[in-house]
Amino acid sequence: MLKKDISEAVIKRLPKYYRYLTDMEKLGVLKVSSKELSERMGLNASQIRQDFNCFGGFGQQGYGYNVKTLREQMANILGLLNSYRAVLVGAGNIGRAIINYAGFKESGFNIIAAFDMNEEMIGSNINGVEVYNVSQLQDYILKNQIDIAIIATPKAKAQQIADTVMDAGIKSIWNFATVDLKLKEDVCVENVHLSDSLNVLLYKTKSSLQK
Amino acid sequence: MLKKDISEAVIKRLPKYYRYLTDMEKLGVLKVSSKELSERMGLNASQIRQDFNCFGGFGQQGYGYNVKTLREQMANILGLLNSYRAVLVGAGNIGRAIINYAGFKESGFNIIAAFDMNEEMIGSNINGVEVYNVSQLQDYILKNQIDIAIIATPKAKAQQIADTVMDAGIKSIWNFATVDLKLKEDVCVENVHLSDSLNVLLYKTKSSLQK
Known part of the structure; x- marks a missing residue:
């Protein structure tokens, strides 16, 4: 496996490749060259070839890539053919939106x-997902083969929840709390920091209004 | 102004500086050196000094930075002292969560x-924000000095909405639809692509389970 050497920047582009290939397959496109793909995606063609080479190349460039095959290979690399079991902690606005997101x-x-810790939430059901008392979290993870914990709690609770789920053996956290979690070395995290994203937007907005 | 040369990577770190400084100020920390800041943030000290130099430096390193002053300067750079008026398009799960997010x-x-275009949503009120028919969008923007449009529609509608708001003069878009919008040159965008973030997480999860 070559995977250990894949940089974060390449990893971040993989979902984008997958997304464009999925759209192209739906449109009935059969073959695509790295040049065409680069034009559609706004990346440069040599970068695309370099990225693909990290995973062994995916066939001969000269003839173009088979869209369906490439999409399937990308899905496999991303782990989308696997099935993952997740728990969500924090059934507030963001948490509920994540559960409901199709x-x-x-x-x-x-x-x-x-x-959740809110008594009014506990025992309710969000789109088929039952809400339990957060005091049961560790026990639930230990008994139910959970792969991923989604943290959508207020910032002040997030580290404590991260510690709890890591102690129960969780190796993968999707973190929506705007805080940088301290994690064990073998635990991976992907952050969605909405306030940070807004602040970047406001910076760009201010700069663009000043032009 | 030095701002034109600021790279996207530096811009992405600004909210993180602001966040750490805000937390430190709340904890009563008065002074911080770039070394201490680097330890708290997991960045290296010379990068922090380089980043700060993009904005003129913020005072003498040897004595440490004044936390309160630095936080205020960071807030000013980010444009957080300004006030912005935004409209949200697409009052589904994600849209409602954004409105409700404190x-x-x-x-x-x-x-x-x-x-929204959903008749059942139109006329309703989400946390004090009224939902109008999307057919009124352009007119509303023209009449109400709107700075920012938030797009939280399904993927298939997002480009059309982006075109509509740009035609009404919007220069700044916060995009939650998982699609890369085609934008006019002077329009800035910040994307929150949840599916892409999930796919990156699944890739990391798969890789970490294989170790």
Whole structure:
């Protein structure tokens, strides 16, 4: 496997390749060259070839890539053919939106339980997902073969929840709390920091209004 | 102004500086050296000094930075002292979560109206924000001095909405639809692509489970 050497920048582009290839397949496109792909995606063609080479290349460039095959290979690399079991902690606005978001179903990503500390939430059901007391979190993870914990709690609670799920053996965290979690070395994280994203937008907005 | 030369990578770190400085100020920390800041943030000290130099440096390193002053300067650079008026298009799960999200109030960021095409949503009120028919979007922007459009529609509608708001003079888009928008040259965008983020997480999860 070559995977250990793949840089974060390449990894961040993989979902974009997958997305464009999926759209092209739906449109009935059969073959695509790295040049065409680069024009559609706004990347340069040599970067695309370099990225693909990290995974062994995917066939002869001269003839173009087979769109369907390439999409399937990309799905396999991304782990989308696998099935993952996730729990969500923090069933507030963001947490509920994540549970209700339809876009995840294709990815084999299943949220099977939610946890909250708010008595009014506990025992309720969000789009088929039951909300449990957060005091049951560790026990639930230990008994139910959970792969991923989604943290959508207020910032002040996030580290404590991260510690709890890591102690229960979780190796993968999707973090929506705007805080940089301290993680064990073998635990991976992907952050969605909405306030940071807004602040970047406001910076760009201010700069663009000053032009 | 030095701002034109600031790279995207530096811009992406600014909210993180602001966040750490805000937390430190709340904890009563008065002074911080670039070394201490680097340890807290997991960045290296020379990078921090380089980043700060993009904006003129913020005082003498040897004595450490004044936390309160530095936080204020960072807020000013980010444009958080300004006030912005935004409209949101697409009042589904994600759209409603954005409206309800409490973390934005400090940033001078005000969502003043929402738009949807769903008859059942139109006329409703989400946390004080009224939902209008999307057919009124362009007219509303023209009449109400709107700075920012938030796009939280399904993927297939997003480009059309982007075209509509740009035609009405919007220069800044916060895009939650998982699609790369085609934008006019002077329009800035910040993307929150949840499916891409999930796919990156699944890739990392798969890789970490294989170790």
